[in-house]
Amino acid sequence: MNLRKFMHPRNKYRDKPDFKKLAILYPEFGRNAITDLTGKVKINFKNEESLRVLTRILLKHDFGLEVEIPKEKLVPALPLRLNYILWIEDLLRHFGLTDISLAHGLDIGAVCIYPLLLAKIYGCRMIGTEIQQSSIESALKNVKCNNLQDLIQVIPVSKDTILENAVPKNETYSFSMCNPPFFETNEVSENNGQRLPPRNAPTGCKDELIVEGGEQKFVLKIIEDSMKMGDQIKIYTTMLGRKASLLFLLNEMAKKNISNVAWTEFCQGNTKRWGLAWTFLSRDILDLTKAPVIRSKPDDTKTKRSTDRLPVDLIFPIQDPFFSCDDVVKVLKTWISDLNQIKMESLHIEENETKNWACRLTCYKDTWSHARKKRRMVKAQETNAKKICTAESTAQTQLKTSDSGKIVSEADLPNITSDKNNDSVNVNEEPSTLVDSSSKTESADPLLVCSLLLTEMKNENEECNTEETKRLCMRMIYEKGHGGKNSLEMFRQYLINKLNVREYLQKQGSSKASKRKKKKLKKCEPASLASSVQNDSSNK
């Protein structure tokens, strides 16, 4: 789905940049752009250098900023950075602040993108921290080159300093922001072979993208620091790369009684990220729960976070392609083992006439959340590969034709390497290196430990017990894990999809609901009827 329409309304990249104009104005951009046969100017989003040049030129053209983006470093995607900045502006306006005076930014990176944009757009004074010496040097160079030293201060910190000790105690700040490294330590390095191809060229080095415990642990540390700092910073914010992290952190905040919270979506062409904000100010001063936010879909965090409905028994018929409880157990075992990073121990349950099976699952990583998306992408890849093969053989046929008489120029040949994903709409999305990994490393702290129980349910009337009428009951019980009950809920949803019983369960759910509704109606409607019957009888 193209998410452009959900981009922040004031984001200037809701409209495609005029690449043709940029190519004329900036020869460097022109050299990196591709003009097709119809005269349309495009850029190759799979080429890292093209992304670097595009970002530099847009910063220059749209914001008057001169920057260097060192090779090997993350190329910041501007639509996403603007989405984040504009949301902060919304939050501050909601708070009644019209000037964005002083801010704190964690992790400024090699470009120093947020401080530069904030200083340029709002004249905002900003303190930014960074741990990498090479990034600090390059950030300082960019600040100096734009003559913004009076507004931007770059502070080197050690990797254990997150927020608390990086902020001078005598100053208060309007907000803090952060774009944390997304990946966990072993995630990128061990799984390069298994990564799906990104839409854009991946940019950024490991040190920029990886942090122990991933973004969840990093942001949890910010939250913990913020609890000590209180309203020294009015609004704490962070960007998140994964919905699972948002759900996890919302839960963690709820546990810590932080309830003045807002979250939003940052939608670009094809990618989505999340923004999370919280404050310790009282709601009558600033109510973040009423702040402006963007949702491309109805808010499902509440249902996904609600834990009071668990455990829930899923009752469904044994249907094609399964013939028995054993069949279902067999596929469940295969699916679970295919997901990797899940340890399965069979549990002993007492034998009785009904068939049942139980196991304990210890899950080290959420390998189920994006499994459907991955399957779709792999399928799309296969289809693309087929198309390319067809195009290649067509090209060869044409070449053969040319051998036998007609002269064929290169331009006549189908462009078999053209990239369908390279949508000129995507000014420059965040490099999509964020594909879940499935390495087998076990961490000491599992995401989820749960038990799964499968029971064959028999009809009370023995004669009715045919294969068609047999039902299975699946119950999943949360035991522990830092992913909380949300992770169990997501895992359950994954199994519902795999078992292909969603539609059945929904129908059951809606018929139960309509029965409840009818019952309710009956209760109200016949009240008068009942009284009239009573009246009648009393009249008699």
Ligand SMILES: C[S@@+](CC[C@H](N)C(=O)[O-])C[C@H]1O[C@@H](n2cnc3c(N)ncnc32)[C@H](O)[C@@H]1O
């Ligand atoms: C994903 S990059 C984001 C860079 C930049 N903010 C941007 O949006 O393009 C994450 C950055 O966080 C830095 N970093 C990691 N741990 C940090 C810490 N404890 N304090 C400050 N920066 C940190 C990394 O060096 C890296 O530059």
